[in-house]
Amino acid sequence: DAGVTQSPTHLIKTRGQQVTLRCSPISGHKSVSWYQQVLGQGPQFIFQYYEKEERGRGNFPDRFSARQFPNYSSELNVNALLLGDSALYLCASSLDGDSRSTDTQYFGPGTRLTVL
Amino acid sequence: AQTVTQSQPEMSVQEAETVTLSCTYDTSENNYYLFWYKQPPSRQMILVIRQEAYKQQNATENRFSVNFQKAAKSFSLKISDSQLGDTAMYFCAFMNSGYALNFGKGTSLLVTP
Numbered sequence: 001d002a003g004v005t006q007s008p009t010h011l012i013k014t015r016g017q018q019v020t021l022r023c024s025p026i027s028g029h030k031s032v033s034w035y036q037q038v039l040g041q042g043p044q045f046i047f048q049y050y051e052k053e054e055r056g057r058g059n060f061p062d063r064f065s066a067r068q069f070p071n072y073s074s075e076l077n078v079n080a081l082l083l084g085d086s087a088l089y090l091c092a093s094s095l096d097g098d099s100r101s102t103d104t105q106y107f108g109p110g111t112r113l114t115v116l
Numbered sequence: 117a118q119t120v121t122q123s124q125p126e127m128s129v130q131e132a133e134t135v136t137l138s139c140t141y142d143t144s145e146n147n148y149y150l151f152w153y154k155q156p157p158s159r160q161m162i163l164v165i166r167q168e169a170y171k172q173q174n175a176t177e178n179r180f181s182v183n184f185q186k187a188a189k190s191f192s193l194k195i196s197d198s199q200l201g202d203t204a205m206y207f208c209a210f211m212n213s214g215y216a217l218n219f220g221k222g223t224s225l226l227v228t229p
Contacts, residue, residue, distance in 0.1 A: 033215065042120075042207050042219030043161070056215045090161060092217075104151070105217060107161035 002027070004093050004108035012114045013081050021076045021111045025093030031055070032074040033105055034066060035090040043090055049074055050096070078113075086115045120210050122220035129198045130228055136183075137193045137223045139208030148212040150184070150191045155222070156204040164206070167191065195225075203227045 005024045013019050025032050031050040035043035045058040049068035068074045072093075078085055088110045094103035119142045129135035141150070152164040167175045167184050174182050179199075183192045195202055205224050209217040 031215070033217075035217070040221075042209075042221050043217070045216040045218070048215040050215075058216065088159060092161075104163060104166055106163065107153075109158070109160045112159075 006108040023091030029093035031094045033092045037088040120220035128226045139191045145212045151209040154204045
């Protein structure tokens, strides 16, 4: 079975532009989480979606938004890009994401975003 | 808020030797879960091992084992018979009965021949 896939692999944008990152979860997984990993740091939680609903949000500005589709794939959108948004964006999927469970999250290879 | 601390930014070990990576965390929760993830230069974050706080028995996965000390809020990773392919960043992560992983800053492990 395929693991979590993300596209594109790399992306270069300029300040003020908008970007959309895509993620496809492991087959059968209903929950998708997004993380931002700045160089030299551990990943920081941005969002989790379960059954197309936002289940949780980290400490990120409203410029960051996401959605989940009926096939459980997800998009992360970032508007009005800043230089500080340059990072590796990781997507992780888990089986059902029920708030009472702690399903292990499996990560994709990430999208490297560079903002110039 | 939960915090995860990895006090060793870099470590080095010779092939076939054993190395232990440290992790401490801070939480007021009683039920939670701890993870070690490995991130090689390819950037793919790979699950190494998982520990449920309610289990007293330390988790093991082949050459990887943990020393979970709940009272001390310590969760160290032991890698036995180190291999060159173990070279990577290792992240300790915490999750309570929710959804967000809280990661430490990582430990860079270099395995030398």
